[in-house]
Structure formats: C-alpha cells, structure tokens
Amino acid sequence: MEFRQFIASLPAFEGLPEQDFEALLQVLHYEPHIEGYEFFTQGTPHGAMYVLLEGSVRVTHRDDNGNQVDALELRSGEVFGLLGLVEDGLPATATAIATTPVGAVTLTREAYQWLFAAAPTLAHRLQYMIAVQLARELQYRNRLLRIRIRTGATA
C-alpha cells in the first residue's frame, strides 16, 4: 500500500481534514532502522512518537532492580512513544527495541507543537491520545503500588 494511503488508513489519522493530513505528511519523517535499534530507553527522556510501518518492535518495562516485568510486541501501524511529545519531556516509562529490521515514521515534539497552528484537528486528537496514555500509565503505577502492599514491600 502506498505510504500516504497507509497513514490515512490508521485510526489515529483517519478522517482528518485535508489540510491537517497534508500538514501531517509534511512533518512525518521516515527512517529505516537495524535490528536492535533502541527508539527510547526506560528512564531517559525522549522527544518523539513513532508509527511502525514494517518489522517488529518490542516494548518492555523493568522494575527498579532491572527485572523485566512485562513485554509487548508491536505490529505494523501501531503508534508508540506518545509520551515523548509531552512538554518538558518525561522519562520514558518503557524501552522500545527493534527486534527485526524496521521502517518507522517519527513525529518530533517540535513538529507536534507546530501542528497546533497548522493542523488543529490532528493536534487535538494527538493531545487526547497523550492524555489517555498518561491516565493509563498512572493507573499502572497505582497497580504496582497495590502489588507492593500485597507483597509487603512497604510498611
């Protein structure tokens, strides 16, 4: 499928006004990456979100002792690293690594800010997705706290 059609078919970007979609295509930057490429590392701020076009990416989360506690395999068309768009940066809550050669598009935080003027409908949609991701992360953190209570890790 042609790149333009593929992007337009993704739920995050479908049904956008023409002007917003053209602005999106202007700021999405395609890059191929080798197997083992690290998009972002847990604990380190990063400044972009990504859309996986081809290949496979594994997202992992580790506890404070470095033990991996969960993993998620991403497929073509999935958006990841949304919190990289948050103003002032936030340490990544997980690590994303290419497990095969991959092709992905990048949207930087600067480009996201630019979209508020150039593509308000798209910017609003991304803003909502970021808020949802933040809420899910906070819920996850509280779930970790419950486990600490259950296992007696805190007094």
Added chain:
Amino acid sequence: MMVSTVFNQLFPSIHLALGEEKTSQLLSSMTTLDLPAGRKLIRDRMPVDSLYFLMQGEVSISVEEGGRQIALGELGPGQWLGEVSILSGELLASSTVTANTAIQLLRMKHQAFADLMAQHPDISRVLLEQLTKMMTERLRTSLEAGTAPIAAADLGDPPKRGLLWALFGSNGG
C-alpha cells in the same frame, strides 16, 4: 461568593484561556456537590462516573489492597479528581479519595466530558492541556518514587502502548 468567581480564582489558567463566555459554558456542564468530612468521594477500583474540580476543603488520596493502604498525599482547592478513570476508559477508580474536611466540588459527568471533547474542541483543548500538565507531574513524581521489585505474574496487563484503536470512531471523534 458565586461559583464562577471561586472557579476563576482556583483555576485561573482555564479561565484565562477560555474567557468569560466559554468558562460559563464549561460551568453549565457541571453541578455542585457538597460532602461532609470523612466521606469517600471515590473508592479504589469502584466505578467512577464523573470528573471533579475541588472548590473547597481538603481530600486525601490512597491506594488500597486487602484492607491495607498506602497514602499518596493530600489535595486542596484548585485540583482535579477522577481524571485517570475518565481518560483511561476503564471507568474504575485508580485510588481512593476521602474528604478530610467538608468539601465542595464541581462535578462533570462522563457524558458531559465526552460531549465537550467531541463538540467543543476549543474548550476541550484547554481542558486537555491542563489535564496533561497535571498528569505529567503526577507521573513524574511517581516515577521518581520508583517501584519495588515485582513479580510479572502479579502485574496483569501493562498499559497499552500501541495504537489506541478503540478511541476513535469513523469520524475520528
């Protein structure tokens, strides 16, 4: 003092960004709720049907498990409550909120929030900007506090990091 005057004082960024008319529109989507000291406004892992703006009094936030709890802190006037469950889509509370004193809140039902998001992008943009800032700081604090080692079997589903397929209908709403 009128509710709108108190709201504008406690949530100046929203008032400033929206102006009088849109702030009034926002306030018209909410109702006032008064609760006595000791009452639980939100109960951990129980359904939550509203987003709240704390107008008066103080609440404590805690996470519960098997009759034990960890206190996460206290919040006073000018803070929001219930935003995590409304945005995560789980509609279940992620913590318990207890009134330390008599409290007054402005309550926005989930449906009113959803309507604002879909029909009033100018208002929802301002709300999302404020919510994002607040949740970013809460997450930053939580990340800095760290987590103890945990067993994968205990964890359940990790937060979804892929495409948020369920969020958008055909109109992208």
